[in-house]
Amino acid sequence: xxxxxxxxxxxxxxxxxxxxxxxxxxxxxxxxxxxxxxxxxxxxxxxxxxxxxxxxxxxxxxxxxxxxxxxxxxxxxxxxxxxxxxxxxxxxxxxxxxxxxxxxxxxxxxxxxxxxxxxxxxxxxxxxxxxxxxxxxxxxxxxxxxxxxxxxxxxx
Numbered sequence: 001x002x003x004x005x006x007x008x009x010x011x012x013x014x015x016x017x018x019x020x021x022x023x024x025x026x027x028x029x030x031x032x033x034x035x036x037x038x039x040x041x042x043x044x045x046x047x048x049x050x051x052x053x054x055x056x057x058x059x060x061x062x063x064x065x066x067x068x069x070x071x072x073x074x075x076x077x078x079x080x081x082x083x084x085x086x087x088x089x090x091x092x093x094x095x096x097x098x099x100x101x102x103x104x105x106x107x108x109x110x111x112x113x114x115x116x117x118x119x120x121x122x123x124x125x126x127x128x129x130x131x132x133x134x135x136x137x138x139x140x141x142x143x144x145x146x147x148x149x150x151x152x153x154x155x156x
Contacts, residue, residue: 027155028059029120035151037136045091045102045137052098055153057120057128063155064119065132066112067094071149075110079136083145091137092149102135112154 008018032054037046057063071078071086079092093105096118106116120130 023060025061026059027061027063028057029063029065029153029155030056030058031153035134037134040136040138042138042143043140046135048099048101048135050095050098050100050133050135053132053134053151053153055120055130055132057123057155059155060122062119062122064114065130066114066154066156067108067132067151068110068112069108069149069151070110077110078149079108080147080149082143082147085143087136087138087143087147087149091139092151093135093137095133095135096130098131098133100133100135102137105133105135108151112152114156 006018006020008016010016032052035051035053037051040046055065069079069089069092070076071081071089076086077089078086079089080087089110090107092108093102094108094115095105096115106113115132118130118132121128
């Protein structure tokens, strides 16, 4: 049973005993740091070149992952805010498959959407991980300078 653990203890000079307890489920994750797209010209995208985030299951149950994003404030409709202007949320895209063309990746939204068919097994003796692959596109005009935004990963 996934929520039960059995511990066996043998005291010195005594008799072995065991007990089974039910553990509470914990859905938790850790994600690698920054998704750094580098320099990108206006009206271009990253194509099939990916930036990878590795998600590690740090809980005690199998998990799925949902993602959402924002530029300066949650719900602002931006993937990034820039020194001049901002980039719409749908211009940041992801895939669970490496080297997926930018146009075929799933657009990020400003609400938490599950990454479809993406799951990470519960941790046993070693860490269990999964990768999400990211791409980005810039509009024809209206943005300039350095840009930054936030992607929120949630275990489900």
